[in-house]
């Protein structure tokens with residue numbers, strides 16, 4: 001079985017392609033023995049779908065990578081697989097006019113209308129149903145999904161990361177666990193500048209213009225308010241080893257075979273704490 005590890009470092013291309021460039025890695029994950037679609041109180045959904053939200057460059061992808069790494073280290077291997085999907089794969093196609101604006105950093109990629117929500121929903125529903133899926137890849141230089149796709153199949157844990165994964169109720173409600181990566185805005189901006197210059201072919205002027213006029217206001221209006229939907233808020237992102245460890249332990253516990261009282265996620269469940 002294959003698992004796609006995404007690193008987000010591919011030059012100007014999609015995160016998915018970056019993961020693929022590193023090789024499709026077998027990633028045996030958990031030794032649990034639950035099978036098939038869930039419904040009973042003693043079953044954990046398979047795949048177990050985890051939403052990972054947070055502002056741009058907050059470290060969402062890095063946290064997802066850490067979670068995968070920790071699960072791997074845990075040694076609970078054998079026939080369990082984890083997949084990371086980026087919400088960026090679901091940016092909708094731009095018109096010619098929008099594309100011209102995007103080239104100047106004037107298209108609002110941080111607004112909910114920028115996403116093909118129905119494609120996102122259908123894809124996640126199909127993944128939850130255990131179907132083999134082809135995901136569109138995203139090119140940050142061309143500002144469009146490419147004809148290349150990533151095939152996802154047989155995942156036991158799926159991490160779905162993106163700035164607005166909790167914004168749309170029909171997407172939000174699909175998650176079995178919700179994480180919000182909460183990183184200081186100055187840190188995020190400096191990381192974004194470096195990343196967008198190095199990997200997304202942007203000039204400093206364009207990055208700052210886009211950030212101040214579109215990214216920052218949209219973060220405050222659309223992304224930040226979704227923090228309240230998180231089960232766990234992770235301050236400082238992947239640097240927060242304690243939070244990542246606790247989350248991984250919780251996933252392992254949920255998936256432990258024959259766990260007493262194992263049951264499906266309830267919206268009032270909490271791992272560490274809920275936001276006020």
Ligand SMILES: Nc1ncnc2c1ncn2[C@@H]1O[C@H](COP(=O)(O)OP(=O)(O)O)[C@@H](O)[C@H]1O
Nearest residue numbers: 008055056057058059060061062191195238239
């Ligand atoms: N804890 C960290 N310390 C230093 N750099 C980091 C850290 N987390 C992420 N980065 C860097 O910041 C950039 C954005 O991180 P990423 O995980 O891709 O964020 P997001 O997925 O939220 O956009 C990347 O270049 C990444 O290497």
Ligand SMILES: Nc1ccn([C@@H]2O[C@H](COP(=O)(O)O)[C@@H](O)[C@H]2O)c(=O)n1
Nearest residue numbers: 055056057109110140143144162163215
């Ligand atoms: N063509 C595009 C598409 C997206 N963006 C920016 O990417 C950010 C989301 O990705 P993160 O990895 O940072 O979460 C979002 O803030 C968009 O502004 C872009 O610049 N160009």
